[in-house]
Amino acid sequence: MPPRRNRVTDDSERTISARIRRDTDLRIQYFDNHRGEIDQRLDELAEEWDIERACQANGAALAMAGAAIAVLGGRRRWVVLSALASGFLFQHAMQGRSAPVAALRRLGFRTAAEIEDERRTLMALRGDFADLPHRGGRSRTTLRVAR
Numbered sequence: 001m002p003p004r005r006n007r008v009t010d011d012s013e014r015t016i017s018a019r020i021r022r023d024t025d026l027r028i029q030y031f032d033n034h035r036g037e038i039d040q041r042l043d044e045l046a047e048e049w050d051i052e053r054a055c056q057a058n059g060a061a062l063a064m065a066g067a068a069i070a071v072l073g074g075r076r077r078w079v080v081l082s083a084l085a086s087g088f089l090f091q092h093a094m095q096g097r098s099a100p101v102a103a104l105r106r107l108g109f110r111t112a113a114e115i116e117d118e119r120r121t122l123m124a125l126r127g128d129f130a131d132l133p134h135r136g137g138r139s140r141t142t143l144r145v146a147r
Contacts, residue, residue: 012105024118038126045119050112054104059089
C-alpha cells in the first residue's frame, strides 16, 4: 500500500490530479497579489472537506439509507446498498482507492495533504515564515516548499 499522504493522488487519473494542482497554483498566484484576502481563504480551508471525510460521509449515508429502507420499508434487497457502501469503505481503507473516491476526485475533492499544502503556502505568503527563501518568485517558491 502506498504511503498514506500520496495514495489517493497517486491512484487518481493524472488529468484530475493535474487539474487540482493547477487550480491550487492559480489560487496561490491570486492570493500572492491579494494578500489582504488570505485570512478569509485560510478560514475557508479550515472548513473544506477532504476526500477522506467526503468518502466516509458518503459511505455512512448510503449504508444508513440502505438499512433504514430495508428495515422500515420491509424490502430486504436494500440491504445490498449497505453492503456495497461498506465494501467501498473497506476497499478505500485497505487500498486508498474505490469507485466513490474516483468520482469525488472528479468533483474536485482534495486530499488533506493538498489542502494543507495550500494552507502552508498562504501562511508563508502572509509572512508567517519570514526566513523562507524567495528564489524564482515568492508564490512558486512557497508552494514548492509546502509540497
